Amino acid sequence: MQLQFGQILPYLPDFLRGALLSLQIAFLAFAMGLGIGLLGASVLRFGPRAARLLVRAYVGFFTNTPQLVQVFFLFYALPEAGILLTPFQAVLLGMTLNAGAYLTEIQRAGFDSVRREEIEAAETLGFSRVQMVWYVIAPHVVRTLYPALSSQYIIMTLGTSMAAIFGVEELTGRALNANAISFRSIEIFSITAILYVGITIVASAVLFALGRWLFRVRRGVF
Amino acid sequence: MLAQLLEEAPRFYTYWNLLFLGQAALNTLLVSFAGCGIGYAAGFVLALLRQRHVVTWRLPRWLSLLWTEWFRRIPFLVLLMCVFFGFQMAGADSSLFTVALVAVALRMSALAAENIRAGLESVPERQWEAALTMNMGALSTLFRVVLPQAWRVILPPSTIHAVSMVKETALVSQIGFLELTFAARMLNQRGFSAFLCYGTILVIYFVISYSFSRIGKRAERKLVHEARRRPAPELTVQGAAA
Numbered sequence: 364m365q366l367q368f369g370q371i372l373p374y375l376p377d378f379l380r381g382a383l384l385s386l387q388i389a390f391l392a393f394a395m396g397l398g399i400g401l402l403g404a405s406v407l408r409f410g411p412r413a414a415r416l417l418v419r420a421y422v423g424f425f426t427n428t429p430q431l432v433q434v435f436f437l438f439y440a441l442p443e444a445g446i447l448l449t450p451f452q453a454v455l456l457g458m459t460l461n462a463g464a465y466l467t468e469i470q471r472a473g474f475d476s477v478r479r480e481e482i483e484a485a486e487t488l489g490f491s492r493v494q495m496v497w498y499v500i501a502p503h504v505v506r507t508l509y510p511a512l513s514s515q516y517i518i519m520t521l522g523t524s525m526a527a528i529f530g531v532e533e534l535t536g537r538a539l540n541a542n543a544i545s546f547r548s549i550e551i552f553s554i555t556a557i558l559y560v561g562i563t564i565v566a567s568a569v570l571f572a573l574g575r576w577l578f579r580v581r582r583g584v585f
Numbered sequence: 586m587l588a589q590l591l592e593e594a595p596r597f598y599t600y601w602n603l604l605f606l607g608q609a610a611l612n613t614l615l616v617s618f619a620g621c622g623i624g625y626a627a628g629f630v631l632a633l634l635r636q637r638h639v640v641t642w643r644l645p646r647w648l649s650l651l652w653t654e655w656f657r658r659i660p661f662l663v664l665l666m667c668v669f670f671g672f673q674m675a676g677a678d679s680s681l682f683t684v685a686l687v688a689v690a691l692r693m694s695a696l697a698a699e700n701i702r703a704g705l706e707s708v709p710e711r712q713w714e715a716a717l718t719m720n721m722g723a724l725s726t727l728f729r730v731v732l733p734q735a736w737r738v739i740l741p742p743s744t745i746h747a748v749s750m751v752k753e754t755a756l757v758s759q760i761g762f763l764e765l766t767f768a769a770r771m772l773n774q775r776g777f778s779a780f781l782c783y784g785t786i787l788v789i790y791f792v793i794s795y796s797f798s799r800i801g802k803r804a805e806r807k808l809v810h811e812a813r814r815r816p817a818p819e820l821t822v823q824g825a826a827a
Contacts, residue, residue, distance in 0.1 A: 427794040428787050429755035432766055436787060439779035444586055517658075524660035528759060535662055548670035552663055560658040 371550050374541045378555065381537035382562050388533060389520040392455060396462025396519075397512075403467030404504075405496045408474045418467065425464030431525050433457045438529055450529040462519055469511050473504030506578045513570040517563050524559070534558060590780060597781045602772065609768035610789055616685045616757065616764065617750040623686070624693020625743065631698035636705060638713050639723045649698065656695035662756050664688055669760050681762040688757070689750060696746050704739035705731060737809055744801030748794050755790075765789060 403418045410418070425433065434457035437448060448456065477500050485495045505512070527536035538555040542548050634640050634649035656664065668688040672679050708731045716726040758767035765786045773782040 423795065424791060427752075427798070428790045429752040429766070431755040431758075432769070432783060432787055432790060435766070435769075436779075436783040439773065440783050443778060443780050521658070521660040524662045525756065527662065535660065538663070538666075542666075549667070549674050552666045552670060555663050556659045556667060559660055559663060560655060563658045 366550055367547060368550050368554070370545060371541065371547050371554060374537070374545075374551070375554075377537055377541070378534060378558055381532060381534040382558055384531075385520060385523045385526075385533040385535075386562060386566070388455060388458065388523045388526060388531075389516065392458035392462050392523075393516050393519055395459040396466045399459070399463030400466025400470045401496070401501060401504075403463065404470035404474050405492075405500075407467070407471050409492055409496075422464045422467050425461050426468065430457060430461045430522060431528070433461060434525065434529065450526070450531050454523075454526040454529055454531055458519065458522065461522075462515070465515060466512075469508055469515060470504050472511075473508045474500060476507055477503050509574045509578055513567070513574065516570065517567060520563055520566060521559065534562075590778060593778055593781060597772075597777050597785075605772075606765070606768055606785065606789065609763055609765045610793070612682075612762070613751060613754055613764040614793070616682065616689060616762070617754045618747065620686050620689025620754075621693050621747045621750050623690040625697045625701075627690065627694035628697025628699075629701055631694060632701035632705060633727070635698075635702055636727070638717065639727060653695045653698045656691055657699065661688070661692055661753050662759065664692055665756060665760060681760060684760060685754070685757045685762045685764075689754065692753070693746065693750060697743070700742045700746065701735075701739055704735040707738045708734045740808065741801075741805050744798065744805065748797045748801065751794055751797070752790065 403422065406414050406418045434453055437457050438450065438453040441448060441453075481499055481503070482495065485499045490498065523533055524535035526533050527539050530536065532540070534555060538551050542551050545551070631649045631653060634645045637646070640646060659667075665685075665688045668691065669684050672684055672687075712730055712734070713726060716730045717723070721729070754764055755766040757764055758770060761767065763771075769782040769786040773779050
């Protein structure tokens with residue numbers, strides 16, 4: 364058998380649009396997950412006992428089960444309860460909930476690393492809890508955990524390939540489609556792999572530059 | 586809906602269905618842990634290639650870096666497809682288990698290499714220099730000086746990796762290897778409620794992953810604690826204390 368990369372060149376622009384969609388899904392899920400994570404971490408720190416248990420159960424459940432099966436559940440089992448989600452909605456919801464759980468864990472570590480004096484100073488100045496989280500803790504978390512957060516973003520970009528299984532036409536989905544048309548499997552998936560390496564390296568570089576510019580983070584993302 | 590589920594549950598949780606799910610769970614465990622084992626062995630070699638005291642040439646170091654970055658930045662699903670069709674193209678008539686195992690091992694080798702490298706680099710450079718000055722060989726320095734100090738850094742992420750591999754193997758269902766997710770899909774296609782099928786395997790995954798991560802954490806605490814309690818070997822010159 365011979366490799367014929369020429370045959371799949373026409374698919375490349377299509378793949379690149381798919382890659383853009385992958386990055387968009389990752390970005391949306393990450394942004395919403397960051398919000399859930401901030402909320403979850405604040406509850407773990409300041410919330411009442413019952414709420415803390417609830418957040419812990421949420422984090423424990425979503426970090427200990429496969430993301431794929433979570434989305435399977437959302438996509439195939441929820442219709443039985445009368446909730447119909449489109450593939451895109453199911454994937455986005457699943458990824459957001461999953462990211463929220465991991466980002467809660469990450470941000471909890473950030474909350475714990477805030478110095479007592481800073482919290483006490485904020486209390487002395489009469490900050491409310493919400494103000495304290497928003498103006499004192501969140502900036503600290505973003506700054507100190509920037510490397511962990513950006514590597515989570517890269518992991519999520521790779522995780523979006525799972526959406527292909529539900530028929531979302533992101534990069535892997537388009538590769539599967541092109542494979543079904545042309546049967547040039549090994550060529551298509553090796554090109555897809557190269558594209559993923561490319562977009563994650565670009566994303567890493569952008570995140571690194573952003574970290575450098577915003578927070579003077581010295582430690583690399585690579 | 587609840588009444589419907591309750592009515593269906595006795596038909597779903599029969600002996601044979603549970604046996605089927607149990608075997609699938611064993612397949613999941615087998616492919617993820619065997620893959621992790623092979624991956625860690627390969628990752629160790631890859632990490633060694635990047636130690637400039639062990640391998641002095643630059644080329645293997647670059648190749649190892651390339652391998653690691655490459656396999657870390659491909660989604661597992663795409664890697665799986667590459668391995669699957671790669672085997673097909675090579676004309677190897679291998680089982681789905683082999684394909685899954687190779688894919689898990691390839692991914693794990695990259696993760697393990699990063700982890701082991703970080704562990705080895707956590708040991709201060711002076712330890713290497715001191716040992717080499719005392720005319721110890723590079724490999725014996727590695728095994729007698731550096732690794733005994735590095736494993737405490739290496740161990741915690743490696744249990745996390747092993748457990749996360751149990752979750753990532755859910756994707757292996759896509760090539761038709763009979764593990765938990767594939768078993769759930771089969772049961773679902775046989776007409777059982779998706780709620781029961783996927784709900785059940787979510788619980789099974791949770792039990793596996795949670796218990797292994799607890800065991801890992803406990804082992805880690807115990808080992809690290811013991812290592813700390815044991816007095817560190819003092820490097821004193823004979824008679825200097827007197």
